[in-house]
Amino acid sequence: MMVAGCDVGSLTSKAVIMGDGKIVASVIIKSKARPGDSADAAMGQALSKAGLSMNDIACCVGTGYGRDRISFVKEAVTEIACHAKGAQWLVPSARTVIDIGGQDCKAMRLDARGNMVKFTANDKCASGTGRFLEVMARVLHVELDDLGTLSASSRSAITLASACTVWAQADVIQHLNSGVPVADIAAGINSAMASRMSVIVNNIGFERDVVMTGGVAKNAGVVAALEKLLGLRIKRVTRADPQLAGAIGAALIAGERAQGGKS
């Protein structure tokens, strides 16, 4: 039986098709102006990758910020529920999940059965969210995906004076103008990002294993800085792309729905 999950975020949209507990196809695309269009495009690509049509999908669950605008899903489920489920599938030992989205940051505590017991999020302030890194990458004229690798070659990282994205941006421009190497600025940006995330994580307290999901999990600079701040090793996601966590969770929930199971 084939099921699908579609996670429409502010920056990227993800679609995952699963069968027999395995990922059959997955897609990550840049979000379009309208959430409905993003969902159609992501799901269309995933289906063609899998050589399937929508009729082959027993159930599809939508999630993410645009979840209420997806035409083809059977049900829309909150991001938190999907992310918790997806993270637990990716790393069964996960007890603390930190998910950085394009414009939010969530931290969740899971029990041994994968149920969420505690949760906190920031979507009020761009600092500590994917948007912070996006703005900074644009100022530095580097690709968002290169920020992490760049900071690895830093010799003396700068310290950003303010957590506010607006002030930090001015700070970064000043460092650039005074000739500070881009790697050192990138390292400072990644540290600032991690430090803001650590505030949120410390808010709910953390327990091992700590796992990071979302696109920022692929930024080695942020992960390393956060490990330093929390004083532990963050368990790496290897089973699939960490950015797919929400869509995987949605697909898993779709599987339960298709079997008439509980939520």
Next chain:
Amino acid sequence: MIVAGCDVGSLTAKAVIMDENGLVASAVALAKRSPEESARAVIDRALKDAGLAMTDVAWCVGTGYGRKNISFVNSVESEIACHARGAVWQAPSARTVIDIGGQDCKAIKIDAAGGVARFLYNDKCASGTGRFLEIIADALEIGLEDLGGISMKSTKKITLSNQCVVFAETEIISLVNDGAEIPDIIRALHNAVANRAAALAKSITVEKDAVMTGGVARNAGMFEALKNALGCELLRVENPQINGAIGAALMALDAARGAGGGPVPRKERALVD
């Protein structure tokens, strides 16, 4: 006796020349590369307007974010103290001062004697500061000075759902794309900045009379928005932008009197790096 006050902010520098009878001259200039340069340029302009030279100034007090880097001042005072002093001079009944600057927002409670009773300060978050207005004006390609007038043409109330400047900018761009009217958007922007400033003021409790100072107070739309957000009468002062410099000049007057009343020998202060 001639005294001077110089307020070097992040965006603009202000200088005021006063004597015992009040304001003699003032100047406002965009900040230059260094606080010293900004301060020199603005005080020279004020002196020129007054037909005076630096040697005529008995005492000069520096304030503002760049105050530690001005060589020609005789002493420096905190921004809070200067803003409180300036506000009470401009509006003697003022008990709460809300000052919105280019990069910060201050709320000051004044005691019966005109001194600072309490204050709160936000420079951690760009929301609630003049920078919010600047960024959106830039994005919409509207002059900062024109925001007030444009907002007055608003006919429909809209509310921004984001407080963060970064998120609000995206929201405003979507609003424009969805066909919302620019005056309505600008009014929503003013309300967002005002709500943030009012929240700061309310946490020290707003006592009558409230007065708005800082460059942002010259924006009539912002003034209205803050008045509504506070839910109480708000006093206008004649010179909101130079309020801090006026306070500095008043303190210079105190200092000059304390030093004997006559011109005080000026010693070039060593620059603090």
